[in-house]
Amino acid sequence: MAKNKKQDILKAAANLFSSQGYNNSTTLQIAKEARVTEPLLYYHFQGKEEIFTTIIQEAFQEYVRQIHSLPGNTKTEFEKIASLIRLHMHIGETDSPDFKLIMSNCPSKLVSKKHACRDIQQKQQEIVSSYIRDCLEAGNAKGEFEAQPVDHMTLILLSLINEFLYMKIMSKKQFQPDEQSVMEFCKRSLLPS
Amino acid sequence: MAKNKKQDILKAAANLFSSQGYNNSTTLQIAKEARVTEPLLYYHFQGKEEIFTTIIQEAFQEYVRQIHSLPGNTKTEFEKIASLIRLHMHIGETDSPDFKLIMSNCPSKLVSKKHACRDIQQKQQEIVSSYIRDCLEAGNAKGEFEAQPVDHMTLILLSLINEFLYMKIMSKKQFQPDEQSVMEFCKRSLLPS
Amino acid sequence: MAKNKKQDILKAAANLFSSQGYNNSTTLQIAKEARVTEPLLYYHFQGKEEIFTTIIQEAFQEYVRQIHSLPGNTKTEFEKIASLIRLHMHIGETDSPDFKLIMSNCPSKLVSKKHACRDIQQKQQEIVSSYIRDCLEAGNAKGEFEAQPVDHMTLILLSLINEFLYMKIMSKKQFQPDEQSVMEFCKRSLLPS
Amino acid sequence: MAKNKKQDILKAAANLFSSQGYNNSTTLQIAKEARVTEPLLYYHFQGKEEIFTTIIQEAFQEYVRQIHSLPGNTKTEFEKIASLIRLHMHIGETDSPDFKLIMSNCPSKLVSKKHACRDIQQKQQEIVSSYIRDCLEAGNAKGEFEAQPVDHMTLILLSLINEFLYMKIMSKKQFQPDEQSVMEFCKRSLLPS
């Protein structure tokens, strides 16, 4: 009953931040939403900023966990890439809204401060990039893929994944391509015809 | 030199909005940056919101102009798509920072108000989509492209363009694929091998 | 066509002042209502305050004119008092809304400045008082009235007149006694039974 | 001494509102007068308007209390009316300046909003009216008064009371009739000669 309040605060804040943005969510709103008084926020956290930081860091850990639990022992490298894409096309469906916060723009107020937010976004891109790169290199080595410059292909696949993720997060359904056709497309681009 | 204070205001505001975000840019900052007093903002505009709206609407007009001035009489449909992609990979390079504002997330404060911001972003996606679709259909008709479902291909190309644009706007250079390899990639995906 | 604008300003201001109060009427509103630009107000008047002063002074002159044109050669003194009461029970019916301004509370902003407003209200009370007193004294002399202390009766009649005026001005119709019964009442109070 | 800052605010505001008017009293002034910072006003109240509303509502409650504590078991009905008049001729003498606020014109800004202010003034008139009417009817029944139409007499007495109150509140001493002569006057009007 006592420990929960800290979690309540985080949950309330995550909901508000992701639905209204960091700036438009006030500490009072967070407190009310968490059925808690304002000073308690300051008992558990240094301030509004730390609440935000905590949320995205926890969300990022969960994200990393999900990346790491992607199947490692697939027959083809393409399957690995496919599962990576699939993960990003369905992110947040079963989870909290916190993912939105990692991926959306960092609150401008925090950007200038070299805030964790930037770091996390940077790292997220790197994780995805190197995941893709590894697959491509392995696939090339095996002769699975039509040999393409790995760097370029990595960036292009990264772009696609980023955008699918963005559209998912922003709920822009009418512009979200369906999974099947995305897979076909990638297959055509990567595998020898 | 002193006559166009209204323009000075718009310029100052565009700079601030695009670098710090709408919420973090105060009317006082805008006034100072424009070397003008605050009430003048309210003489020329209804308020902060109208300044923002004016900027993105003007920027959108310029964007539409650029789309319309893409070459129409190319030999192949692919060339048209290529020029569309190229436009988005280089947007804002010679122009004002205003483009950033159209494409980035609308200020959360305004989203709820059915603000012009949302409309413009919607329209922008539709313009690009239908441009791509037209090219694809024409190309398919001519037998230029390997026949693929037009709808799916449209959304995938839209995703790519969006992301190139986003990376350009956010100046995420290290994740921006280079133009040449993007073109190669698209060619492989669209043209018969 | 040219001279009128000054009058237009006064008219517009009088309307606004009497309907919304002095403080809540802005110079911009006055200018717009008068179909004139703001600086013209300052060409014709020293400022908002002078506009107000002009209005109430003109309205007061008109008021004095009406008092002076009350019938002087009546058979009885009571008739004179009756016509005075009648005047105040119907004030503003055929005239401009300016009367409201003389009689309502002066704008607090101006009170502190020993503004004309106060003077005028003071004078108005004095005019009515001495009109009543004269009638009472004459009536007493003639034996028309039951001899009552003139000072006290004056103040009581003044109170009644003030309140009828106030209710008229504030359009509190449900609390306005009708003319006939007021006359009866006064007759009973003044004339010997 | 420091606990009741909320009361300090109400007191300071009541003083300022009644001496300078609602519009001319700024939240900063109120805060300073109450030896408090501005945001505290907003901690205890929703805003300037709520401060005003609170004041007049409390003052009205006190007014109603005073009306209800007028002697009920007098020998004559006239005595009741006399005590009602007396109450209004001396209002505010021992109490706070808040009474002024109920009776004076509502701030124009608030009138348009169907503010409590209007309601209260309406109710006040109704309370006084029905008090008078009850006395008159009882007095007529007993044969105490010379039978006059009750409705008309009610409105005339209401007018007198209103005006005495107004003059008291506005401190227009030179136009305030003295109590003794008012009573004589009413007696003559109501009682059979």
Next chain:
DNA sequence: CATGAATGAGTATTCATTCAT
């Protein structure tokens, strides 16, 4: 006469944060 442009001094209100308990 007339006005477009411009401003100094406010003005109610908000917000993250802190202090005493």
Next chain:
DNA sequence: AATGAATGAATACTCATTCAT
């Protein structure tokens, strides 16, 4: 662990007034 009360520093916006033309 928790809170009621309090505040410094903004923050968008307003208004009477003036200046150059």
